[in-house]
Amino acid sequence: MSILVSHSSKNINVSINLTTSKSESNRVLIIQSILNNCFEINNLSNADDTKTLVELLKSKRTVLDVGHAGTTMRFLTAFFASQQREVTITGSERMQQRPIKILVEALNQLGSNISYLKKDGFPPIKINKSEKLIGGEIGLDGSVSSQYISALLLVAPTFKNGLTINFKGKVVSKPYIMMTINIMRYFGADVTWQGNKIIVKNTAYQPINFIVEADWSAASYWYSIAALSENACIEIIGLKENSLQGDSYVVELYKFFGVETTFTKKGIRITKTTKIDKESIPEVNFENFPDLAQTFAVTAAALNFSVKLTGLSTLRIKETDRISALQKELISCGFNITIENDDLIILPSNGASQTANKIINTYNDHRMAMAFAPLSMIFPITINDEKVVEKSYPNFWKDLTKSDFHVIPF
Numbered sequence: 001m002s003i004l005v006s007h008s009s010k011n012i013n014v015s016i017n018l019t020t021s022k023s024e025s026n027r028v029l030i031i032q033s034i035l036n037n038c039f040e041i042n043n044l045s046n047a048d049d050t051k052t053l054v055e056l057l058k059s060k061r062t063v064l065d066v067g068h069a070g071t072t073m074r075f076l077t078a079f080f081a082s083q084q085r086e087v088t089i090t091g092s093e094r095m096q097q098r099p100i101k102i103l104v105e106a107l108n109q110l111g112s113n114i115s116y117l118k119k120d121g122f123p124p125i126k127i128n129k130s131e132k133l134i135g136g137e138i139g140l141d142g143s144v145s146s147q148y149i150s151a152l153l154l155v156a157p158t159f160k161n162g163l164t165i166n167f168k169g170k171v172v173s174k175p176y177i178m179m180t181i182n183i184m185r186y187f188g189a190d191v192t193w194q195g196n197k198i199i200v201k202n203t204a205y206q207p208i209n210f211i212v213e214a215d216w217s218a219a220s221y222w223y224s225i226a227a228l229s230e231n232a233c234i235e236i237i238g239l240k241e242n243s244l245q246g247d248s249y250v251v252e253l254y255k256f257f258g259v260e261t262t263f264t265k266k267g268i269r270i271t272k273t274t275k276i277d278k279e280s281i282p283e284v285n286f287e288n289f290p291d292l293a294q295t296f297a298v299t300a301a302a303l304n305f306s307v308k309l310t311g312l313s314t315l316r317i318k319e320t321d322r323i324s325a326l327q328k329e330l331i332s333c334g335f336n337i338t339i340e341n342d343d344l345i346i347l348p349s350n351g352a353s354q355t356a357n358k359i360i361n362t363y364n365d366h367r368m369a370m371a372f373a374p375l376s377m378i379f380p381i382t383i384n385d386e387k388v389v390e391k392s393y394p395n396f397w398k399d400l401t402k403s404d405f406h407v408i409p410f
Contacts, residue, residue: 135159175246214238287311
């Protein structure tokens with residue numbers, strides 16, 4: 001099903017109880033399972049990815065299907081390997097095109113016995129019986145997906161000899177790795193990161209109740225809405241100034257678009273100002289916050305910025321090839337976009353027609369749907385496969401209607 005989205009004015013005044021972070025939720029769920037569910041998680045995300053992880057962690061089936069959930073695929077692979085459970089893990093057609101070889105090789109090096117059932121290096125995989133993982137020292141390229149690293153780190157305290165990861169080259173997506181480390185430390189893990197080395201000691205997790213924060217990635221779409229508005233005052237409940245989440249950098253990023261943030265007792269208040277700065281951002285590196293790239297690109301194109309987005313290499317192996325998908329859909333809206341290797345270049349354009357209804361394909365990617373939705377502040381758009389947002393922000397369309405967006409399924 002598709003959905004038609006439009007807005008009758010460019011003024012926004014709304015208070016939103018934002019969905020909670022699936023990134024935090026999924027990490028804490030793995031630790032909770034290691035501790036046999038002996039502590040409570042409050043405000044657990046209602047995202048499909050998290051629901052899938054909850055279901056599969058409880059399942060006794062011998063074949064587990066993660067669907068499109070990439071984090072769930074990586075986290076379960078490491079978790080079940082550490083638990084010596086014999087199980088097959090598979091996923092959607094797209095999931096079977098997303099590499100997992102780096103994680104599997106690392107786990108096998110640490111003592112697990114994982115094999116591929118179809119194509120070498122890709123799901124589905126079979127976790128075979130093995131001895132308890134003893135851990136040790138491994139080397140990883142710093143440019144690999146942070147999900148591989150987080151998957152290994154979360155289970156590392158259960159290894160007899162702990163885990164040492166030596167990174168080769170520059171480490172990307174550092175905030176996501178630091179989120180994992182800080183959550184581990186909250187539960188008593190002994191983790192140090194010095195230079196290009198992370199050391200996790202064999203120290204048991206401690207059961208402590210955990211409250212999940214609202215999701216800064218989800219907040220980014222409201223920043224885009226504010227940027228494309230004429231006037232905006234948006235209260236978002238549940239966000240913290242000292243957040244575990246790297247995507248809180250959206251606060252700084254959207255200052256270029258005239259969006260200012262005030263932290264309150266309940267969360268944040270974002271407002272639109274006239275302080276738009278088109279001169280000082282010729283290039284933005286997204287390697288530390290890649291989930292903000294699509295939203296930023298759409299906002300920049302709509303405001304006729306000239307900017308180069310770099311650090312996007314991990315976007316090639318997400319739910320879709322996000323770099324190519326962004327270019328294709330932005331061009332279809334009338335914007336001027338080019339690609340150089342893994343960089344996305346947004347150039348000034350004559351702008352898109354403000355009357356024609358634009359059709360946005362989502363490619364089974366929740367972030368494509370939500371990144372493009374704010375364009376409806378400028379012209380009506382149709383989003384194909386509107387249910388895709390349930391992967392991370394199930395109430396997205398409902399929240400839009402609270403701020404006078406017209407959202408019509410058909």
